[in-house]
Amino acid sequence: MPLNILFSGPEPLWDEYKDILPKGLKDHDINAHISTDLPAESVDYIVYAPNDSLTDFTPFKHAKAVMSLWAGVETIVNNQTLTQPLCRMVDDGLELGMREWVAGHVLRHHLGLDRHIHGLKGQWDKTAPPLARDRKVTILGLGMLGTSAAKTLVDLGFDVTGWSRSPKTMQGVTCLHGDAGLKQALIDAEICVTLLPNTPSTQNILNAERMNWMPKGAVILNPGRGVLIDDDALLDALASGQILHATLDVFRVEPLPQDHPFWHHPQITVTPHIAAQTRAETASFVIAQNIRRSEIGATLLNLVDRSAGY
Known part of the structure; x- marks a missing residue:
């Protein structure tokens, strides 16, 4: 039958x-x-x-x-x-989609593409970005998606740190874990990618205190879960200049309400939960x-x- x-x-x-x-x-x-x-x-x-x-x-x-x-x-x-x-x-559809989204947006911010697309307006400024090996990227979460994204960034030459709640090892990645490891992972994170699941221990993992651990002018990419970031703390960190830009693919309420401040914030890029469909x-x-x-x-x-x- x-x-x-x-x-x-x-x-x-x-x-x-x-x-x-x-x-x-x-x-x-x-x-x-x-x-x-x-x-x-x-x-x-x-x-x-x-x-x-x-x-x-x-x-x-x-x-x-x-x-x-x-x-x-x-x-x-x-x-x-x-x-x-x-x-x-x-x-592998989820994995491939996520690593392409992460690589694309990391490269966007690493190379300063927004500045050239929107900002120069006739100015011949030959300031070049650093090489990838000199750009520190931290990935919070080393599950299947985080590991795949980390490997891709390593292959592109980035200096990658990965953080997880339990110990992990990965070739070419500085792997940290636990509460002490989290501060160490964020303190040098010029670009931070959040790829953790939604659990009580990960909600608001990027709060005001932890965003202040990051280098001034850091960038946050969140294709993981909307609850990983304290929304109000993020807006405050953007206003102060502590965080330069946030590219967000996931939100606490989806679709993101039309009146949400993220939609029209000049330092926030919204993508409609497409990183890993x-x-x-x-x-x-x-x-x-x-x-x-x-x-x-x-x-x-x-x-x-x-x-x-x-």
């Missing part, structure tokens, strides 16, 4: 996946019936993106796993009705691979540690 797979997500997502996901399953020799509407007792797997129509997982007594389409699972991980194994999305083709491959593993009794990939929150 075919497996029953419930696709539960915002309606526009189904249009993206309705042809690609069945193909991915077929390529993995999985016989499955995929639908957005199945009796709960018949469901074997749930492919999930946050939506209002599925908040209670209790009826899905036979579901073997919930496969998240998002890398972040903070909207679901604390749902007390969710007793099934939960897998977060880890795929889940792409249907690569995500469908990961989902199919994981269902195949489950069906042959292998360990599921990218299982969420509920105690850690990711």
Whole structure:
């Protein structure tokens, strides 16, 4: 008999996946019936993106796993009705998208591209940027996305420091961890990239005190989670000149409200949560691979540690 797979997500997502996901399953020799509407007792797997129509997982007594389409699972991980194994999305589409976004915006600020595009206005100023090896970049978070971004920046020649909550090692990167390591990581961070998950310990990790640890005129890039930065402290730091510019891809409320001060601030660049989008083709491959593993009794990939929150 075919497996029953419930696709539960915002309606526009189904249009993206309705042809690609069945193909991915077929390529993995999985016989499955995929639908957005199945009796709960018949469901074997749930492919999930946050939506209002599925908040209670209790009826899905036979579901073997919930496969998240998002890398972040903070909207679901604390749902007390969710007793099934939960897998977060880890795929090369997310990884490649993130490292390209990070590399592009680091290079933008390193080279001072805004100054040449918007600021010279006929002035023949031959001031050149430093070489990448003389530019100190700190990445907060050395998970899959942070590690990939760090490697890319190392390959470009940057002096890269990475910070994580637990010890990590990475060739070419100065790896720091813990509270003491955080101050050391920020004190020389001319460009700081935040790629941490949303957990109680990471919320407002860049607050007023920590932004003041950074060199005056530093730049912040946040493609991680909106809650990583204290918004009011950031506005104050921009006003004082402590922070020169912030490029932000994620926000506490999305879409970012039209009246939010970030939209029109001259020292803030807003990108609409595009740094690492889940792409249907690569995500469908990961989902199919994981269902195949489950069906042959292998360990599921990218299982969420509920105690850690990711």
